[in-house]
Amino acid sequence: MIDSPVPTPFDPDCFQQELASLGAWIADYYRRLPELPVLSQVAPGAVRAALPDTAPETPEPFAAVLADLDRIVVPALTHWQSPNFFAYFPANASAPSMEAELVSAALGVQGMLWLTSPACTELETQVLDWLVHACGLPAAFLSAGAGGGVLQDSASSAVLCALLAAREHASGGDSNEHGYRGGLTVYGSSQAHSSLDKAVMIAGIGRRQLRKIAVDAGFALDPADLLARINADRAAGLTPAFVCATVGTTSSLACDPLPEIGRICREAGVWLHVDAAMAGSAALLPEHRALFAGLELADSYCFNPHKWLLxxxxxSCLYVARRDELTSALSISPAYLRNDATAAGAVLDYRDWQIPLGRRFRALKLWFVLRRFGLAGLRALLRRHIALAADFAGWVAADERFELVAPVTLNLVCFRYRGSDEQNQRLQRLVNDSGRLFMSHTVLNGEHVLRCCIGQGATDDTHVRAAWQQIAAAATTLNA
Amino acid sequence: MIDSPVPTPFDPDCFQQELASLGAWIADYYRRLPELPVLSQVAPGAVRAALPDTAPETPEPFAAVLADLDRIVVPALTHWQSPNFFAYFPANASAPSMEAELVSAALGVQGMLWLTSPACTELETQVLDWLVHACGLPAAFLSAGAGGGVLQDSASSAVLCALLAAREHASGGDSNEHGYRGGLTVYGSSQAHSSLDKAVMIAGIGRRQLRKIAVDAGFALDPADLLARINADRAAGLTPAFVCATVGTTSSLACDPLPEIGRICREAGVWLHVDAAMAGSAALLPEHRALFAGLELADSYCFNPHKWLLxxxxxSCLYVARRDELTSALSISPAYLRNDATAAGAVLDYRDWQIPLGRRFRALKLWFVLRRFGLAGLRALLRRHIALAADFAGWVAADERFELVAPVTLNLVCFRYRGSDEQNQRLQRLVNDSGRLFMSHTVLNGEHVLRCCIGQGATDDTHVRAAWQQIAAAATTLNA
Known part of the structure; x- marks a missing residue:
């Protein structure tokens, strides 16, 4: 075997040159984005067929990799950053956020302990405090008291961490040590995100012990049903342990009544977690703060700046009112991680606030975004999306072939063609196959419902108007 | 309230300019890196004291943010990318990896379903297959059969996913639905990573049911003790469900005997997970393949390219021999995620292979790294690190004041000053406080042991030699 030369993992000059090419490529991608078919049109297996079966033995030039981004990757993307992306929930990106992600990758530090990079921990604590102030969240979530915030990868992981804290609390601090012994029950509305089901499975509680609470006509949790189920479970000898309320469900952006739910949880001694994965960013807007009233009764709260905050x-931000509940559920201390700063209790070690041990310097992204746009800029963008959704809802309401299916609280419009599920599915396919926009669906009241969620950075009036025209035109062909 | 203008989240021209500044800043950081004190010297609270209490209301200029990176962030970093970083395990970065991370952030796609960006799923499947070939891993881990690979955030999440699959399997597919009913037992050596303890806690199995198996003089799991514990548990009416073997423990890089462990697991019908978080990259080297013999008996396997593969x-790569075991433990299917491609079974949906729902386009990083360095380049770098560790071990062995405490299998040297724990701790502090290198410790045979792990991209002979000189000089002052 002939020895290869040892490569240079980072050559400063070469990196700057490549970065310039990459910047131009990204700029060009964003310029082309409005014209690209939003939903990828490739067949299963097409990407793999275009790739070699094995990794190259010797280095390939940068230009070859860049060319393959265009040749292989871009045609097989569903373009989440397209201004014509109206599916699911948005997954915002922005220039400052990309820049911070690059800095995070370049610094390459690990934030599992305070010691392993103090800035990584302290900047995170600080920007999470900033968001408490900016969003008018309860003071209990500030790090100055018994609570605090931490960045997670997703709302799924956040609800799992909260559930584990609640499980440990309701088990008298015994389940981590001796194993979970059963008997706990969990509650969320029939509209709660599927990550609650997954968390209940992972924690060993079991889906049978997850009570799907009834919702009202606007798809918000019915507190009377919640109370009845909690009482029935208690009467049956079970221990109600965890309620997940939602501000802005994934299906229809329904907002559960937090004050009533919070009161019930307090009286029953049940952990209340509030999931506002997308809608949480709207707490930046004073005119929408009412949706978050009652949050002071929550034990934990999550919202995702990676959805609708650039x-x-x-x-994903997870806040807890009592951080010791979280860390006693998730802490372990092997010898090789012991150090003076931790032993002295002078610092936070975020590995005890999450599932994994390792962690990236994610706070840089929030720091860059908050500083480069300012709170005023972020509010202006959120308000534009909300106004555009109101416009879209108006057009739907004015077209007698369509109907609105859920209240339009913020930036999501749930609607359907007045016809069969099959017609609505056909309409959706027509529209998505056109490549001009991508819209997803849900099921409400047993019916196939179209969802138009407005929240991408570059989406403006022209895109929303064009989307509606495309939908209206497709409806015309339905019975042709 | 005066309305602010709606900001432009991504302006192509402005982005390119800022990226150029950022590239220059990163290049400069890497040039300065060898001289920066490796372990951060700031006091707890210093970073937060330098930051404002609230987020800015209006946008700040790019230059202000960049300046604060130097003023606030860099002094409060522990420089994991320093060539003088010898602590814990390495956390490699490289130019191609940073570039791919930027592309991933810019594309901003979600890979939870095949449909939500086919390239994100298929490129991941392909590069994970590439690594099976490149590392000589068992064919059962190839996606063409019943198995396959998936990227996780960390080995912690990987072992949790594997444990959940094993729990579900050993519970007859019942624990997700009805809840975990107890009775399972889990096994790992006394040297297994703490993430195993955490996974056992999270899954509700309980630490009391985690058997810490005895190790031999080289800190490798003793198969006889494993077999005895499995038999004793079975005799006590318990169900042995999961063994975690390690190739390269965190403490001392001990490698458990996979063939014997695998045979025991097969005969007992117990899930075998193999954790090779750092050492797994060494499977690229034919001369070290023997460490991985027996891996064909594993049900799941994990190694982290983010540690020692640039x-x-x-x-973090997680492989399973039967992917249906993983997905039946982690799958949920709400209406809003249903789609034709998934329903037809024509595609993989990676959200069912992991804890969170959302996922980044992480495969780009591996793709860029494998192509830009080539397998030959990566092998050359690994060989350099291993040779440097042998040099370092030689210097330790030749200095009668020191002793080697564990076999030097690859790139980690565990050693101690022939003296008290207190002296070794003092030596470690002297060295780390100098800022010239950072070395962490562990406890082996009840004694405080120093660890020197060689694996950063830019580390060469000069850094390792200087580190040893620093350590030897500090030892001289110990009794002065």
Missing amino acids: TNFDC | TNFDC
């Missing part, structure tokens, strides 16, 4: 995935 | 965190 900070690219992953960046 | 791919920045997070990038």
Whole structure:
């Protein structure tokens, strides 16, 4: 075997040259983005067929990799950053966030302990405090008291961490040591995110012990049903342990009544977690703060700046009112991680606030985004999206072939063609196959419902108007 | 309230300019890196004291943010990318990996379903297959059969996913639905990573049911003790469900005997997970393949290119021999995620292979790294690190004041000053406080042991030699 030369992992000059090419490529991608078919049109297996079966033995030039981004990758993307992307929930990116992600990758530090990079921990604590102030969140979530915030990769991981804290609390601090012994029950509305089901599975509680609470006509949790189920479970000898309320469900952006739910949880001694994954960013807007009233009764709260706050995935904020509940559920201390700063209790070690041990310097993204746009800029963008959704809802309401299916609280419009599920599915396919926009669906009241969620950075009036025209035109062809 | 203008989240021209400044800043950081004190010297609270209490209301200029990187962030970093970083395990970064991270952030796609960006799923499947070939891993881990690979954020999440699959399997597919009913037992050596303890806690199995198996003089798991514990548990009416073997423990890089462990697991019908978080990259080297013999008996396997393969965190490869075991433990299917491609079974949906729902386009990093360095380049770098560790071990062995405490299998040297724990701690502090290198410690045979792990991209003979000189000089002052 002939020895290869040892490569230079980072050559400063070469890196700057390549970065310039890459910047031009990204700029060009964003310029082309409005014209690219939003939903990828490739067949399963097409990407793999275009790739070699094995990794190259010797280095390939930068230009070859860049060319393959265009040749292989871009045609097989669903363009989440397209201004014509109206599916699911948005996954915002922005220039400052991309820049911070690059800095994070370049610094390459690990933030599992305070000691392993103090800035990584302290900047995170600080920007999470900033967001408490900016969003008018309860003071209990500030790090100055018993609570605090931490960045997770997703709302799924956040609800799992909160559930584990609640499980440990309701088990008298015994389940980590002796194993979970059963008997706990968990509650969320029938509209709660599927990550609650997954968390209940992972924690060993079991889906049968997850009570799907009834919702009202606006798809918000019915507190009377919650109370009845909690009482029935208690009467049956079970221990109600965890309620997940939602501000802005994934299906229809329904907002559960936090004050009533919070009161019930307090009286029953049940952990209340509030999931506002996308809608949480709207707490920046004083005119929408009412949706968050009652949050002071929550034990934990999560929202995702990576959805609707210009900070690219992953960046999910988890707040707890009592951080010791979280860390006693998630802490372990092997010898090789012991150090003076931790032993003295002078610092936070975020590895005890999350599932994994390692952690990136994600706070840089929020820091860059908050500083480069300012709170005023972020509010202006959120307000534009909300106004555009109101416009879209108005057009739907004015077209007698369509109907609105859920209240339009913020930036999501749930609607359907007045016809069969099959017609709505056909309409959706027509529109998505056109490549001009991408819209996803849900099921509400047993019916196939179209969702138009407005929240991408570059989406403006022209895109939303064009989307509606495309939908209206497709409806015309349905019975042709 | 005066309305602010709606900001432009991504302006192509402005982005290119800022990226050029950022590239220059990163290049300069890497040039300065060898001279920066490796372990951060700031006091707890210093970073937060330098930051404002609230987020700015209006936008700040790019230059202000960049300046604060130098003023606030850099002095409060522990420089993991320094060539003088010898602590813990390395967390490699490289130019191609940083570039791919930027592309991933810019594309901003979500890979939770094949449909939500086919390239994100298929490129991941392909590069994970590439690594099976490149590392000589068992064919059962190739996606063409019943198995396959997936990227996780960390080895912690990987072992949790594997444990959940094993729990579900050993519970007859019942624990997700009805809840975990107890009775399972888990096994790892006394040297296994703490993430195993954490996974056992999270899954509700409980630490009391985690058997810490005895190790031999080289800190490798003793198969006889494993077999005895499995038999004793079975005799006590318990169900042995999961063994975690390690190739390269965190403490001392001990390698458990996979063939014997694998045979025991097969005969007992117990899931075998193999954790080779750092050492797994050495499977690229034919001369070290013997460490991985027996891996064909494993049900799941994990190694982290983000440790020692030039791919920045997070990038952890999890392989399973039967992917349906993993997905039946982790799958949920709400209406809003249903789609034709998934329903037809024609594609992989990686959200069912992991804890969170959302996922970044992480495969780009591996793709860039494998192509830009080539397998030959990566092998050359690994060989350099291993040779440097042998040099370092030689200097330790030749200095009668010191002793080697564990076999030097690859790139980690565990050693101690022939003296008290207190003296070794003092030596470690002297060295780390000098800022010239950072070395962490562990406890082996009840004694405080120094660890020197060689694996950073830019580390060469001069850094390792200077580190040893620093250590030897500090030892001289110990009794002065």
